[in-house]
Amino acid sequence: MANQSKNVEAFVDKIAQRNPYETEFIQAVREVAETIVPFIEDHPKYKESNVLERICEPERVVMFRVPWVNDQGTIEVNRGYRVQMNSAIGPYKGGLRFHPSVNLSILKFLAFEQVFKNSLTTLPLGGGKGGSDFNPKGKSDGEVMRFCQSFMTELARHIGGFTDIPAGDIGVGAREIGFMYGQYKKIKNEFTGVLTGKGLQFGGSLIRTEATGYGVVYFSKEMLETRGDSLEGKICAVSGSGNVAQYTIEKLIELGAKPVTVSDSGGCIYDKDGIDTEKLELIKKIKNEQRGRISEYADQIKGAEFHKGVTPWNIKVDLAYPCATQNELPEEDAKTLIDNGCMGVFEGANMPTTDGALHLIKENKLLFSPGKASNAGGVATSGLEMSQNSQRLYWTRDEVDYRLKMIMKSIHENCVEYGRIDDNYIDYVKGANIAGFVKVADAMIAQGVV
Ligand SMILES: NC(=O)C1=CN([C@@H]2O[C@H](COP(=O)(O)OP(=O)(O)OC[C@H]3O[C@@H](n4cnc5c(N)ncnc54)[C@H](OP(=O)(O)O)[C@@H]3O)[C@@H](O)[C@H]2O)C=CC1
Numbered sequence: 001m002a003n004q005s006k007n008v009e010a011f012v013d014k015i016a017q018r019n020p021y022e023t024e025f026i027q028a029v030r031e032v033a034e035t036i037v038p039f040i041e042d043h044p045k046y047k048e049s050n051v052l053e054r055i056c057e058p059e060r061v062v063m064f065r066v067p068w069v070n071d072q073g074t075i076e077v078n079r080g081y082r083v084q085m086n087s088a089i090g091p092y093k094g095g096l097r098f099h100p101s102v103n104l105s106i107l108k109f110l111a112f113e114q115v116f117k118n119s120l121t122t123l124p125l126g127g128g129k130g131g132s133d134f135n136p137k138g139k140s141d142g143e144v145m146r147f148c149q150s151f152m153t154e155l156a157r158h159i160g161g162f163t164d165i166p167a168g169d170i171g172v173g174a175r176e177i178g179f180m181y182g183q184y185k186k187i188k189n190e191f192t193g194v195l196t197g198k199g200l201q202f203g204g205s206l207i208r209t210e211a212t213g214y215g216v217v218y219f220s221k222e223m224l225e226t227r228g229d230s231l232e233g234k235i236c237a238v239s240g241s242g243n244v245a246q247y248t249i250e251k252l253i254e255l256g257a258k259p260v261t262v263s264d265s266g267g268c269i270y271d272k273d274g275i276d277t278e279k280l281e282l283i284k285k286i287k288n289e290q291r292g293r294i295s296e297y298a299d300q301i302k303g304a305e306f307h308k309g310v311t312p313w314n315i316k317v318d319l320a321y322p323c324a325t326q327n328e329l330p331e332e333d334a335k336t337l338i339d340n341g342c343m344g345v346f347e348g349a350n351m352p353t354t355d356g357a358l359h360l361i362k363e364n365k366l367l368f369s370p371g372k373a374s375n376a377g378g379v380a381t382s383g384l385e386m387s388q389n390s391q392r393l394y395w396t397r398d399e400v401d402y403r404l405k406m407i408m409k410s411i412h413e414n415c416v417e418y419g420r421i422d423d424n425y426i427d428y429v430k431g432a433n434i435a436g437f438v439k440v441a442d443a444m445i446a447q448g449v450v
C-alpha cells in the first residue's frame with residue numbers, strides 16, 4: 001500500500017514538474033494516477049510501454065490570436081486554443097469553452113478527461129478540447145458572431161471531419177456552433193460534419209441538446225438500482241442553470257424525482273416546492289433566450305429563495321448533481337451533504353468535486369460517479385450525430401434516445417466490472433479510469449511508439 005502511494009506520488013511529481021502551475025491538469029492526472037498506477041503495477045505491458053506518461057502529454061497544442069471588432073468599432077484580442085490530446089482510437093473529439101477563466105491548464109485537464117470519457121462511450125472517438133478566454137456574457141449577437149468567425153478562421157486549419165470534431169461546452173451553445181459552422185463552411189467550401197451540436201436544419205441530431213443531462217440521470221438511475229433504490233421521490237440539488245443543469249432537471253422531473261435548486265455564478269435558487277416542468281420552462285427562458293441571471297427566478301416564483309454568492313450544497317437533499325463547473329464542490333460542502341444524509345453525488349460537470357471532497361465522499365461510501373462516466377452521454381450523442389452525418393440520414397428522437405440509454409447502461413456495466421471493491425461498494429472512479437484506460441492504452445501499444 002505504502003509502495004503504491006509512493007509510486008503514485010512519483011508519477012504525479014514527474015507530470016507536475018513538466019507542467020508547472022497547471023493546477024487543474026495536475027489534479028485530473030492525480031485522480032487518474034491514484035487508480036491507474038496500481039493497475040499498471042499488476043499489468044507489466046502497460047509499464048513497459050510507458051503508456052500512461054504518453055497519455056499525459058498532448059499530441060499537439062495549438063494557441064492562436066483571435067482579433068475581433070466590438071460594437072464600438074474597437075479591436076479586441078482574445079486567445080484561442082485547441083488541445084489535441086489523443087487520437088489512438090479515433091479523431092480528436094471534445095468541446096470548445098468560451099469563458100474568461102479559460103487557460104491552458106483548464107483545457108488540458110478537460111482534454112485529458114475527454115480521452116477516458118470518449119473511450120468509455122464505446123464509440124471510436126479520440127480526445128481533445130479547446131476554447132478561448134472570450135466572455136460571451138453581455139456581448140451582442142453581432143459581437144459573438146464576429147468573435148466566432150475570427151476564432152474559426154484559424155481553427156479551421158487544424159480540424160476536419162476525420163481529424164478533429166469540436167462541439168459545445170461552457171459558453172458555447174447552438175448560437176456559437178451555428179456561427180462557427182457557417183465560417184468553416186465558407187473557408188473550406190464543403191458541407192461536412194466538422195462540428196457537433198449543429199442546428200437540426202444543417203446536420204444536427206435530435207437529443208444532442210438534451211443528451212448530457214439526460215445521460216447523467218440515466219446513469220444515476222443505474223447506480224441507485226445497484227442498491228435496490230430508485231429516483232422516485234428523491235429530493236435533488238442541481239447546480240448550474242445552463243445546458244447540462246436544465247436537462248438534468250428535465251429528466252429528474254420525468255423520472256419522479258424532485259429537484260429543488262439551480263444556480264449560476266451569482267448564487268443559488270432554493271425552491272422547496274420543487275422545480276416542475278413549467279418552472280423549468282422559465283429557467284430556459286431566463287438563461288437561453290434572455291441570457292439573464294438565475295436570481296430572476298425568485299422574482300417570479302412564489303416561495304422560491306435566492307441565496308446570493310452561495311452554492312446549493314448546504315440544502316438537505318437525497319441526491320446531488322453538480323452541473324456547473326470544475327471544483328464547485330469543495331470538501332466542506334461534501335461534509336455538509338454527508339451530514340445532511342445525502343446518498344449520492346453524480347457529476348454532470350467535468351471535475352466539479354475537489355480532490356478532498358472526492359476522498360471524503362468515497363470514505364463515507366456514498367454513491368459517486370465521476371463526470372467522465374456520468375456526463376459521457378453528451379459526447380456519445382455527438383458520436384451519433386457524426387454517424388448520421390456520414391450516412392446522410394436523420395434518426396428519430398426515440399432512436400437516438402434509445403441508443404443514448406444503451407450507451408449509458410454499457411458505461412455503467414464497464415464501471416461495475418472494473419470498479420467493484422466488494423459486495424457492498426463499487427468505486428466508479430476506479431471503474432471509469434481503468435475501463436477508459438485499457439482501450440486507449442491497448443490501441444497505443446498496437447500502434448507502436450508514436
Ligand atoms: N454541454 C455539454 O454537452 C457538456 C458539458 N459538460 C460540462 O458541464 C458543465 C456545464 O456545461 P454547460 O451546461 O454546457 O455550460 P453552460 O454554459 O450552458 O452553463 C454553465 C453553467 O454553469 C455556471 N457556472 C459557470 N462557471 C461558474 C462558476 N465559476 N461558479 C458557479 N457557476 C458557474 C454558469 O453560470 P453563469 O451563467 O453565471 O456563468 C451556468 O449556469 C461544464 O463543466 C462542462 O464542461 C460535460 C459534458 C458535456
Ligand SMILES: O=C(O)CCC(=O)C(=O)O
Binds near residue numbers: 093094095167379382
Ligand atoms: O460533444 C462533444 O464532442 C464534447 C462534449 C464535451 O465537451 C464533454 O464531454 O465535456
